[in-house]
Amino acid sequence: MSVEDKIQSIEEIGQALSNRGNRRVVHCHGEFDLLHFGHTRYFKAAKRLGDILVVTLTPDRFIAKGPGRPVFNENQRAEAIANLEFVDYVGINQWPTALETLEIIRPNIYAKGNEYLKKKDVTGRLDQEKAKIESLGGQMAFTDDIVFSSSKLLNNHFDVFSEAAKPFLAELSQTTKATDLLALVDKIKGLKILVLGDFELAEQCLVEGGHAKLRRAFIQPSGALLGLITLKEFCELVDFLSVSTEDQSLIGPLIPASVFADLIVEPGLNYPTRRSYFDQATGFKRFSARHQTPFTPDPKVEEKILAKLEKKLGDYDLVLAFDNNGGVLSPKVRAKLGQKAKFLALLLGQPKAELAHQALADYVKVDYLAGAQRLFAKDAERWAKGAGGFKSGPALSLSDKQGGLTQIGKNGAKSLAPLVADSPQNLPIDWLSASFALAAPLKALGVHEDGVLLLCQAIGTLARQAASQPYGLEKMLFDKFVIALLNR
Secondary structure (H helix, E strand, O other), X not given: OOHHHHEOOHHHHHHHHHXXXXXXXXXXXXXXXXXXXXXXXXXXXXXXXXXXXXXXEOOHHHOOOOOOOOOXXXXXXXXXXXXXXXOOEEEEOOOOOOHHHHHHHOOXXXXXXXXXXXXXXXOOHHHHHHHHXXXXXXXXXXXXXXXXXXXXXXXXXXXXXXXXXXXXXXXXXXXXXXXXXXXXXXXXXXXXXXXXXXXXXXXXXXXXXXXXXXXXXXXXXXXXXXXXXXXXXXXXXXXXXXXXXOOOOOOHHHOOOXXXXXXXXXXXXXXXXXXXXXXXXXXXXXXXXXXXXXXOOOHHHHHHXXXXXXXXXXXXXXXXXXXXXXXXXXXXXXXXXXXXXXXXXXXXXXXXXXXXHHHHXXXXXXXXXXXXXXXXXXXXXXXXXXXXXXXXXOEEEEEOOOOEEEEEOOOOOEEEEEOOXXXXXXXXXXHHHHHHHHHHHHHHOOOOOOXXXXXXXXHHHHHHHHOOOOOOOOHHHHHHHHHHHOOO
């Protein structure tokens, strides 16, 4: 069979194997990004277990191994494996795991490398795959041969990280285990959390001859909404309080099903709008601008919000406020949160420093503060020490100059984590929203390990990607990402 004929869709492979007769089918599945000697030994050992060897690949969109990964795209990886004479079929998976593929191919043996016997299965995926293959009448087998790690080889010998990130990751990998960091994340599962914040409308307009025509309008998965997308994978008890227009059709599908959302209708509300303009002929983006039409808040709506907070605020272990200057977080609501919340985490998303300072003054007490460094670069250390009447805990900020996450402790001490998975030019406040959503519960539990900064970077990158993907953010991808970053 030619290389081209070996590479088929999962469905085509399943159809071809439906007439296997007495021949035993062995199935290997993985990313195989940087095909190496260990992989070929693994495939050969698997082939000896049966008659037909099928290798399926994780598609590019589900590989969460850090910046620059995969190094080789799914078609390149498939072609490389198909060139091995002892491989009979190669397919590119369509899902995050092999569970659906097992159902279609129905192998007699699902073969894994012997490294899976030695390391802890933090994702729980191996147990799921074992249960699936056994339910189909097959069995899982482990090959016994030499083991290499593609991630370790790529991390150490390929230029996938920035120069600033390399020593940071190298040092952290010597002192910190990925499994220990992920165990910290598991601690936040039982926290009861309240999230407050507003929605942002996104509009895409086509420009032709000096005239703009609206092409599409949708709610942007940013701010508080991106925080919910992040939290739903790690916490079981998350509530959301916000204001909305009477038409909630754009909002409903975006709120995770596990989140209880209390949306209060605000008459005359105008969502902040980020409008992007695209050239009609070429489709290229020309520019974007943020608009917010002033409106007069209804005092009755504010009274409803205050009444709800007065009644239930004490039930929450943690409150996350995504403050973008308006909507649900009025001055009175801010003051109520500062006075009554057991632990208040605040993300300031205002576009100007003076607006951020004004908002912060309304809260008085903040236990954990986050925001772009340009908003409070001069005051963050002073606030962290409790000066100016602000009893603030450590502040997490986005560093404009160095391109990383800066954490300022109560004593004013700084720690900096260089960016490992994005460039500074591509980091909007939305990236910090996801990072903040994970950092805040950890801070509420008193976790201050340096590795938290790495966790925040990982979740920020994945949440931004997941917000625009149908499968959303999955904890399994996050776990794999963290493990890959420290695999050196």
